[in-house]
């Protein structure tokens with residue numbers, strides 16, 4: 001069975017399929033003549049264009065203003081190099097390619113690309129490192145096997161592992177390389193998860209046997225409440241996030257100079273099997289010290305920073321500071337483009353400040369789960385101070401402007417990172433751009449509304465757009481002016497009016513092609529990969545449409561197990577189309593004896609609610625099922641009906657209620673339209689890029 005990620009690995013081939021179809025469509029379309037620019041032969045898409053002279057200018061100016069004389073990142077990256085990984089491809093157990101570094105080798109073949117922002121190119125070249133490195137004697141990292149790194153620390157009896165990347169196949173390959181050169185055949189003696197994001201735990205089964213964890217032989221250590229937040233962050237809006245990842249991560253774009261060039265934190269997310277082994281020991285206090293396999297470690301909990309639960313670790317006897325994902329070689333997301341609750345830059349800054357004064361004044365090496373280490377106390381202090389300040393400044397200066405009336409619709413054009421920080425590579429926005437982060441801060445404190453009533457209950461874009469088109473004098477006038485603005489390099493202005501036309505006339509392919517051309521130039525100009533990918537992904541879908549295919553539900557059992565029953569019931573309330581539940585009314589007592597939980601589940605007022613720990617006196621139905629059996633239903637592996645038939649579920653009362661409830665449920669489909677008129681690609685993708693359930697998707701950051 002092919003997966004969405006597998007499809008992504010095969011994209012160059014699929015790109016060709018689109019290319020053929022694209023030509024056919026172009027020939028059929030008389031409006032084609034209106035798009036003056038000639039497609040670029042080397043571009044992966046038949047309608048793709050070269051960067052314009054305005055875009056070249058923007059990139060040239062950026063190059064001149066960036067601190068390229070500072071080469072320390074490249075020196076630090078190479079330091080401690082032990083061995084390269086010679087296989088560019090790592091295969092998944094399922095037979096497809098789980099990891100492919102081959103497709104990023106083009107980045108090293110040229111010093112410069114006219115379609116890639118020089119700063120983005122720089123981080124992508126840095127992320128092309130692929131092999132085994134010594135951090136200091138006793139601490140080693142395997143880098144470039146996934147979006148994240150894996151770290152091995154010598155304990156008394158074996159190797160303590162810090163974070164386990166996304167999938168087991170890449171972890172296994174990393175372990176093999178490590179053992180060939182350094183590992184001395186010693187086993188894994190402990191695992192530490194720095195935080196709740198899957199690129200820090202998904203590969204654990206590649207390196208640890210669950211039986212050894214259960215027996216207590218291999219402790220798995222994580223910040224407090226780890227399991228509660230591991231799944232919950234991505235469930236309720238999971239399908240929407242899944243879809244939006246196609247923009248933020250550019251999932252349909254091939255790795256190419258005019259396409260995908262990396263993700264800033266790393267080159268990409270690996271596509272092997274994801275699993276989760278629950279922690280056996282939690283770090284509960286703000287600061288906690290204990291020994292792990294004979295190594296003294298001081299843990300610093302940093303809740304609500306990069307993740308809802310995260311922790312840094314200091315190893316005093318090695319003067320080594322692990323900053324998890326709180327301090328890497330970039331500014332992180334405060335707002336995540338795939339969609340997430342806004343993070344707290346002020347507390348993030350304060351935790352870095354605390355790490356600086358608690359550990360950073362004596363630390364001699366600092367490393368993290370992305371990018372590469374920093375050596376020497378002066379360098380560590382420099383970076384901790386810079387990172388502390390870049391988050392604090394974002395928070396403070398955005399609110400400074402907001403308190404003077406600057407709105408969420410203006411802040412990104414006004415907010416600027418101070419010059420002193422702009423000149424530090426580790427304060428560049430390879431994950432969080434100053435533009436979308438500053439808007440995120442306003443959203444965090446004030447929400448979406450700019451306080452102008454005209455934007456308070458606005459018409460939907462498709463309802464307002466026809467009037468705009470009419471008032472602007474019709475489609476042709478907009479096309480002419482849009483083309484003119486495009487040809488003058490005024491891309492944001494051009495997108496304002498051409499977007500209105502596309503909203504009003506979703507089937508106007510000439511308008512969609514022009515908007516794609518405009519977006520493409522804006523995309524080329526971006527330093528931030530999320531912004532670049534979003535513009536290029538929209539251009540792709542405007543030109544080619546959304547690939548169609550079967551969707552399948554293949555949730556990882558480990559991830560389902562991590563989901564609480566309450567979370568599952570809450571999500572049922574979201575999956576229910578309340579319009580189908582009008583007039584229904586019932587009360588269910590749900591009992592899961594094996595974990596001692598009980599719930600009231602009630603449908604009333606076309607709304608499904610649940611309350612944990614209660615039972616109704618006169619329910620219409622009592623459903624008794626072990627939580628371990630309920631998981632079959634949660635995974636979609638077995639229906640509740642089948643469970644009733646085989647006796648694993650029991651009911652008292654009116655069982656037809658379950659049918660009623662099932663009739664209101666909707667399966668979310670991630671192929672919904674973002675740009676108008678993009679549904680239904682001209683060529684159906686043979687393999688399905690969307691084959692991933694909302695629960696399984698490795699949203700990695």
Ligand SMILES: [Zn+2]
Pocket residue numbers: 148197199200325369370700701
């Ligand atoms: Zn990460």
